[in-house]
Amino acid sequence: MRVLVTGGTGFIGSHTVVELIEAGHQVVIVDNLVNSKRSVLDRVARISGTAPEFHEADIRDETALDRIVGGGGFEAVVHFAGLKAVGESVRRPLDYWEVNVGGSTTLFRVLDRNDVRTVVFSSSATVYGDPDEVPVTEATPIKPATNPYGGTKQVIEQILTDLHASDPRWNVALLRYFNPVGAHASGLIGEDPNDIPNNLMPIVAQVAAGKLPEVNVYGNDYPTRDGSGVRDYIHVVDLAEGHLAALDRLAVDSGRHVWNLGTGNGTTVLEVIAAFSAATGRDIPYRPAARRPGDVAETWADVTKAERELGWRAGRTVDEMCADTWRWQQYALTLDG
Helix, strand or coil: EEEECCCCCCCCHHHHHHHHHHCEEEEEEECCCCCCCCEEEEEEEEHHHCCCEEEEECCCHHHHHHHHHCCCCCCCCCEEECCHHHHHHHHHHHHHHHHHHHHHHHHHHHHHCCCCCEEEEEEEEEHHHCCCCECCCCCCCCCCCCHHHHHHHHHHHHHHHHHHHEEEEEEEEEEECCEEECCCCCCECCCCCCCCCCCCHHHHHHHHHHCCCCCCEEEECCCCCCCCCCCCEEEHHHHHHHHHHHHHHHHCCCCCEEEEEECCEEECCCCCHHHHHHCCCCCCEEEEEECCCCCCCCCEEEEEEHHHHHCCCCCCCCHHHHHHHHHHHHHHHHHHH
C-alpha cells in the first residue's frame, strides 16, 4: 500500500516507517520537525535501503495537507503527529488541545475530502485514566483523563469512532499503547527529543551518558513493590510491528477496532534504572521527587485481544530495551558532537 505517516520522523513514527518499508509499503512522511530532526530520514534510509518521501508540514495546515493528500494516491494513514508529554500537557493544556485535537480534525477533514478513510491511530493507555484494576483490557471503562494529553487521545478516539458510525467507509484502528522505550538494534534511530526529555528511558540514558546529573524518580510512596510507579514498557520495534499488524488486519477486516499494545508485564521505575545500570555497567544516580500531576500508581496491559486478532506479541525484554537504548544513546552522542 501507499501509506501516509504523520509524525513519521518522531520516535515511534520513524521505527514504524522502517517496518512499513521493509514490509514492501510505499511510505510518505508528513512532519513539522518540532520535536524531531530531518537527519532521521537519512538514517531510516540506511536501515531500510529506501529513502521515504518527506513533506515538512504541520497537520494544522489544511492547505498543505490538501496538496499532499490530494495528489498522493494514499490507501491508508498511520497518524502519530502530536504533542506527547504528560507533565507538559498539564502545564500547557491549550497547546495540546490545539495541536492534537485541532490538528487531527483538520487531517481527518482533508482525508475525507480526498477519499482516504483507513486510519491507524496512535492512541495511548492514558485514555483509561486511573484504572480500578490491572491489567487493563480493551473493555476497561474509559474514565476521566488524569491529564490533558490523555484527554486529547480520548477525544480523537471519539472523533474517529463518530466518523465510522456516520460513514462505514471509515476503517479505523485505535492502538492504545503503553510505554514505548528502546531503539532500533542498528543504533541508528531512537528517541531523540529536541528539548530535555520528559520520558523515563531517555532521561536514564542521558544520565548514563553524563548529559544529565541524575534521574528524578517522581513518587517513591506509591502502593507498589518498591514505592515507584509501575508501567508496561514495550520495545519500540515491537510496537512498530504492532502498527504493521493492525494495518494488515484492516485490509481484511474493515470497521472500528481497538487494541492494547504492551507486553502484559509491569516494571517499576527503580527496576528500569537497575536494568539500565546493568546494561551499561554504569551507576545511574537518582533521587526521589514529588509525584507529578496526572501520573497514576500502576498500569499494564492485557494484550490477549491483540495476540488473538492481530497475531502479534511483544517479544523483546526490558534488558534488550535498555541495551538498544544505550547503543542508540552512544550513537546520538556522536551526532551531537
